[in-house]
Amino acid sequence: MYSLLVADDHPLFRDALHAVISAGLADTQLLEANDLATAIRTIEAHDELDLLLLDLSLPDADGLEGLKTLRDTFPWLPVAIVSAHQERQLVLDAIAMGAVGYIPKSTPREQLLVALTQILQGQLYLPADIMRRPSAQSEPHVDKLPPETSRGRLASLTDKQLDVLDCMAQGMSNKHIARELSIAETTVKTHVSAILRKLEATSRVHAIVIANKQDLGVYLAQRHSS
């Protein structure tokens, strides 16, 4: 016997949720609230709640603030977010604030049941499609060749220049680099100038930023391993 509370100001969605739950989750009591204030009163009156489904766009609590106050006030109550938003960062923030799950309103019925049972069993639920999308959504064969295209500018550097750039990226001064590589500081300067020209950077800091964007670490690891 589970007892859930749905805090959402859309009656249609509450009804839909009601239908899904009563069809798929036997023996479940479903309470409802259409704003945060009544939700809080309901929680205080029912101290045996198993889960709160919290909408993120309530009239009296927009965004994650409602979640925060609820977590602070009723730390014993698991809260799962229900929202129309689909931003990765929002999901992560919600979990970071103690939510035990994030259910997009676009979730199909069957998946919604999976999510609820998973959460009620003590697991977390995150929308896989959203969380995986930004990087792994396309088929694996498309973005398979990053080497010489993305590494465009890094590849134009000579071995010694890469050595120098590596030192630069670790925060060394020209003098340090000279000692490290056993060459004169003027030589280091020569290399640095060449690096800046090739990377089209305006300063050594800029060069390092560019190099990191182009995965200097991976590039160096690949060179050293081959």
Place this chain on the structure above:
Amino acid sequence: MYSLLVADDHPLFRDALHAVISAGLADTQLLEANDLATAIRTIEAHDELDLLLLDLSLPDADGLEGLKTLRDTFPWLPVAIVSAHQERQLVLDAIAMGAVGYIPKSTPREQLLVALTQILQGQLYLPADIMRRPSAQSEPHVDKLPPETSRGRLASLTDKQLDVLDCMAQGMSNKHIARELSIAETTVKTHVSAILRKLEATSRVHAIVIANKQDLGVYLAQRHSS
């Protein structure tokens, strides 16, 4: 037929994982690597990998840096973290960086199979015990300020100093920063000096390296969102 790659420098753990998988996941090819460099080479040689299990304490890639480079280089490859650490924030950071799961090394065998199958089916997996523990069991006042422990030195910076550091990390010169923030260049210098002192850096480049090691980006994102 799944094919997995385990990147972990502990042979014992690799063996244990091997045993669990061959016992519970039929038809699974398991590749192994004991550092990041060989892992990268293995990935390049096997473009049909379904999942990478990445340890967070590899000899040539400590912490989340390895995950970052892997996500940047092979965005098509799902990466799940395997780690002995049990900090909430670390788990969240890993997911934020594109990991599809986080498996503590203390996970019991049965649960490990659950996690792997869940991940291989396209879901995310997070350790419920860790994620629920800190906020749902202890009093609400304890975990309200996580900053100062993990982000040691960064937390000692003032708001303006963080602004300046952010600009620095993007490769701007003092003059640029002055224009960007609408303050005098001498003021920027003052801030930079304070930053170097607090981060115990010897130059602006060094400061940026240190800041990146302490996840400046994540830290700033958290501040701006709160």
Place this chain on the structure above:
DNA sequence: CGCACCTTCATCCTTTGGTAGGAGACGCCA
């Protein structure tokens, strides 16, 4: 109110970073 802290800006000075130009040594290749 005094006190601490942050932010702002200034001056003076030293060190570092970066450019320009030249030059010698080595290896590679047509």
Place this chain on the structure above:
DNA sequence: TGGCGTCTCCTACCAAAGGATGAAGGTGCG
């Protein structure tokens, strides 16, 4: 052999970065 590129080093010169102070205005707190 001559040309090409890389690595090495040098002399200058100028711009940027950084340290050491001082000082003024603001905020917050006991």
